[in-house]
Amino acid sequence: xxxxxxxxxxxxxxxxxxxxxxxxxxxxFPSMRALFExxxxxxxxxxxxxxAGDPRYGLDEVKLKAPIVPKKFFHTAGNFxxxxxxxxxxxxxxEIAPWIVFFxxxxxxxxxxxxxxxxxHLTEELDYELELAVVLKRSGKWFGADEAMxxxxxxxxxxxxxxxxxxxxxxxxxxxxxxxAIDTFCPLGPWIVTADEIPDPHDLAMELRxxxxxxxxxxxGRMSVTIPEILSHYAALGYSAGDVLSTGTVSGVAxxxxxxxxxxxxxxxxxxxxxxxxxxxxxxxxxWREGHGTDPPPRVRW
Numbered sequence: 001x002x003x004x005x006x007x008x009x010x011x012x013x014x015x016x017x018x019x020x021x022x023x024x025x026x027x028x029f030p031s032m033r034a035l036f037e038x039x040x041x042x043x044x045x046x047x048x049x050x051x052a053g054d055p056r057y058g059l060d061e062v063k064l065k066a067p068i069v070p071k072k073f074f075h076t077a078g079n080f081x082x083x084x085x086x087x088x089x090x091x092x093x094x095e096i097a098p099w100i101v102f103f104x105x106x107x108x109x110x111x112x113x114x115x116x117x118x119x120x121h122l123t124e125e126l127d128y129e130l131e132l133a134v135v136l137k138r139s140g141k142w143f144g145a146d147e148a149m150x151x152x153x154x155x156x157x158x159x160x161x162x163x164x165x166x167x168x169x170x171x172x173x174x175x176x177x178x179x180x181a182i183d184t185f186c187p188l189g190p191w192i193v194t195a196d197e198i199p200d201p202h203d204l205a206m207e208l209r210x211x212x213x214x215x216x217x218x219x220x221g222r223m224s225v226t227i228p229e230i231l232s233h234y235a236a237l238g239y240s241a242g243d244v245l246s247t248g249t250v251s252g253v254a255x256x257x258x259x260x261x262x263x264x265x266x267x268x269x270x271x272x273x274x275x276x277x278x279x280x281x282x283x284x285x286x287x288w289r290e291g292h293g294t295d296p297p298p299r300v301r302w
Contacts, residue, residue, distance in 0.1 A: 001017055001018075001043075001046060001047055001050060001193070001194045001196075001197065002017060002018035002020075002191040002192070002193055002194075002279075003015070003016075003017055003018075003027075003032065003035070003046065003067060003154065003191055003192040003193075003194065004016050004017070004018060004024060004064055004065075004067055004190070004191045004192075005031075005032050005064070005065045005066065005067050005068065005111075006024060006057070006062040006063060006064050006065060007062060007063040007065055008057065008061075008062055009061065009062070013065065014026050014027075015027045015029045015030075015031060015032050015034075015035060016057070017046050017047075017049065017050045018059070018191060019050050019053075019055050022054075022055045023055030023056070023057055023058045023059060023061075024055055024056065024057045024058070024059060024062065025049055025050050025053040025054070025055050025056065026053075026056050026057070027045075027046050027049055028045075028049070029042065029046075031069075032067055032068040032069075032192070032242070033068060033069070033070065033071070033241075033242035034242075035242075036068070036135060036136070036137050036153050036241045036242035037240075037241040037242055038241075039137050039138055039153075039241060040137065042137075043137065043153065043194060063113075064111055064112045064113070064189060064190055064191070065111040065189075066109045066110060066111035066114075066187075066188045066189055067111070067156060067188065067189055067190070067191050067192045068135060068156070068188070068192060068242060068244065069106055069109055070106060070135075070240075070242050070243045070244040071240045071242060071243055072103060072239070072240060072243045072244075073103060073104035073105075073106050073109075073186075073243070073244045073245075073246075074101060074103065074104075074234055074237070074239075074243065074244070074245040074246070075101065075102050075103065075104040075160075075177075075180065075246050076099075076100060076101045076230055076234070076245060076246055076247060076248055077100040077101070077246075077248045077249070078098050078099065078100045078224075078248055079098050079223050079224055079225055079230060079247055079248035080218070080222055080223055080224060080248050080249065080250050080251070098224055098225050098248075099233065100248075101234055102175065102176070102177045103177075104180070104181060104186060104246070105177075105181035105182075105186070106186075107183070108181050108182060108183055108184060108185045108186040109186045109187075109188050110184050110186065110187050110188070110283070111187070111188065111189045111190070112187075112189040112190035112281055112282055112283070113282055113283065113284075114184070114187070114283060115184065115283065115284050115285065115286040115290075115291060116161055116184045116185065116187065116265075116271075116283050116284070116285045116286070117183065117184045117286055117287075117288060117290075117291035117292070118265070118266070118267050118285055118286065118287055118288060118291075119163075119182055119183075119288060119296065120287065120288050120296045120299075121288070121296040121297045121298060121299050121300055122163060122166065122182065122300050123163035123164075123165055123166055123179075124165060124264075125163060125164035125165045125254075125255060125260070125264050126161065126162075126163060126164075126264055126265040126266070126285070127161070127162045127163075127164050127253050127254045127255045127264060127265065128159060128160075128161060128162075128208055128210065128215065128216075128253065128254065128265060128271055128273075129159065129160035129161070129162060129216075129249035129253055130157075130159060130160075130206055130207070130208035130216045130218075130249055130250060130273045130275075131157075131158040131159070131160050131246045131247060131248060131249050132155060132157070132158070132201065132204065132206070132220055132246075132247050132275055132278075133155065133156050133157070133158040133188070133244050133245065133246045133247065134152055134154075134155060134201075134227060134231065134244065134245045134246075134247065135152075135153045135154045135155065135156060135192050135242065135243075135244055136151050136152065136153060136239045136240070136241055136242065136243045136244075136245070137151065137152065137153025137154075137195075137241055137242075138150070138151045138153075138239070138241055139238075139239055139240050139241050140235065140238075140239055141235050141236060141237070141238040141239065142235055142236060143232060143235050144232050145226070145228040145229050145231070145232040146228070147232075148227070148228035148229075148231035148232045148235075149195075149227075149228055149231075151231060151239065152195045152201075152227075152231075153192075153194065153195060153241075154192040154193055154194045154195055155192065155193050155195070155198055155201060155275075155278055156188055156189065156191070156192045156193070156244070156278070157188070157189060157190070157273050157274075157275050157278055157279070157280075157281040158186070158187070158188055158244075158246050158273075159186075159187040159188075159208070159271060159273045159281060159283065160180055160185075160186075160246065160249060161180065161182075161184070161185035161186070161187065161265075162179055162180050162185070162253075162255070163179045163180075163182065163185075164179070164254075164255035164260070164264075165302060166178055166179035166302050167179035167180070167255075168302075169302040184291075187271075187273070187281055187283045188244070188281070189281045190279050190280065190281055190282075191278075191279065193277060193278050193279075197277065198277050198278075201220060201227055202220050202221045202223065202226065202227070203219075203220065203221055204219065204220040204221075204275050204276040204277055204278075205219055205275070205276040206218045206219060206220060206250055206274070206275050206276070207274045208252070208271065208272065208273045208274070209271070209272045209274070210263075210265070210269050210270070210271055210272075211269055211270055212272075215252050215253075215254070215263070216249070216250050216251065216252030216253065217250075217252065218250035218251060218252070219250075220247075220275075222250065223247065223248070227247060230245065230247060231245065265285050266285065267285055267286050267287040267290065268284075268285065268286075269284070269285040270282065270283070270284045270285070271283050271284075271285070
C-alpha cells in the first residue's frame with residue numbers, strides 16, 4: 001500500500017492511499033502521523049478503505065506533499081561501507097563511518113516536485129545523497145535488533161541535500177547538522193510504501209540521477225550494518241509512532257568524487273531519486289531569486 005499526503009485543487013490537505021491504476025482513496029485520518037500513531041490498527045483501517053472505497057482523485061488531479069512530517073527525524077549516516085571508502089579516496093576532512101546520528105530539521109522537509117532552493121549566500125558546493133528511510137509504527141525504546149522490525153511501518157525515499165563547504169567547517173567540531181538542515185534540504189516522498197510490500201529492505205536497487213544522468217547506483221544490501229541493528233542502536237533515544245529514521249547514503253556523491261566542482265548541483269538541475277519497490281522522488285533545483293523573489297542576503301563565509 002502506498003500512503004500519500006496530498007493537496008486538492010481547492011487547497012485542502014488530506015491523507016490517502018494509492019489504489020494502483022485507479023487513483024487515490026481518501027482516508028479518514030487528520031494527518032499521516034495520526035495514521036501511524038494508530039499502529040497496525042491504523043494501517044488495517046487504511047487497507048480496508050482501499051479495498052472498499054472508490055478513488056476520489058486521480059494522481060494527476062492533486063499535488064503530492066511530503067507524505068509525513070515526523071515528531072523526530074533520526075538522521076543516521078555512514079552505514080554504507082562504499083560511502084566510507086569513497087570519502088577516504090578523496091581524503092575527506094573527517095571519518096564517515098557507522099553510528100553517526102543527529103536530528104534533522106523537520107521544517108526543511110519538502111515533497112515530490114517541490115523545489116530545492118539554492119542558498120547562494122551560504123554555499124557553493126550543493127550536493128545530493130540518496131537514502132532509504134524507515135517510518136516507525138510504534139513508540140518504544142530499549143529493544144534489541146531481534147525486535148526492531150516489529151516497529152517498522154513503512155519505507156520512504158529521502159534525498160539528503162548537503163552543503164559540503166559548510167559540512168567541512170562543521171566537522172572540525174566532530175558534528176554536522178546545519179549543512180543538511182537548511183530550508184528545502186530534506187526532500188521526502190513520493191509516498192510511504194508499507195512494510196508488508198517490502199519483505200526485505202536489504203534487497204532494493206537504488207539510483208539517483210541528475211538531469212537524467214546516473215550519479216549514484218547501488219543496492220540497499222551493501223549496508224555495513226543492518227536496519228534492525230540501526231533501529232536497535234538508537235532505541236535508547238526513544239521512538240514515537242510516525243518518526244522517521246534515515247539509513248545513510250550510498251557511493252557516488254559529488255563531494256567525494258575526483259572532480260567534485262563539475263558535479264555539484266546548480267539551479268536548473270532536476271534530481272530523480274529512485275528506490276526499487278518504492279518509486280521516484282523528483283525535485284528541481286532553483287535559485288534563491290526564483291524561490292524568494294529577491295536577491296540572496298550577503299554572503300556568509302565559513
